[in-house]
Amino acid sequence: MLPSNGHQESLFEPKELNRLPEGVGYRGAVACSAAGISYRQLDYWARTGLIEPTVRPAQGSGTQRLYSFTDVLVLKVIKRLLDTGVSLQNIRTAVELLRNRGTDDLSNLTLISDGASVYECTSDDEVIDLVRGGQGVFGIAVGSVWREVEGSLAQFPAETPEGNIVMTDKVIDDLASRRAARNAIA
16 A cells, blocks of 8 residues: 555665664674574684674684674674575675675665575666566565664674673664663663
8 A cells, every 4th residue: 555645665765774883893692683593603604704703703712703783784684595595605695795885885775586696786676677577586675684683782782892891872762772771770
């Protein structure tokens, strides 16, 4: 059903996404929780180079990896691609694409896949062209995944590479605000 103004919203409306502090990261368990993956998957992907932590890599036994917000975002995209049957080889290509784009271009990027290949689309026309050609089967709007990860991470403190705890001052919404207040009291 169309909104009362008779126009449907575009998939690619530019949206302002919150920026989290640079140089801080989240421990593996937090990254797993936000991305919806197991620690075993996280460890395997780090060891095989699929996604390595950019804030603090593992440096021998017992050190804690720290994953940036973008790392966690990419982890969640990887999980969604795996869940839809995309091969690990194509996921590696998609991860490289996301890394090369940088965070400024991610809000209006949609990844479309037919299960075999992954295509990047930045406009409605590109999505329509893929679907018309019989290519697209499912899509992942990276801006939406961004907001999900942001909401998941809002309840956890970040950490600097030196081990200092940083409470992010980016409260995402009222629910996240109440969670943060409840956790501060407990």
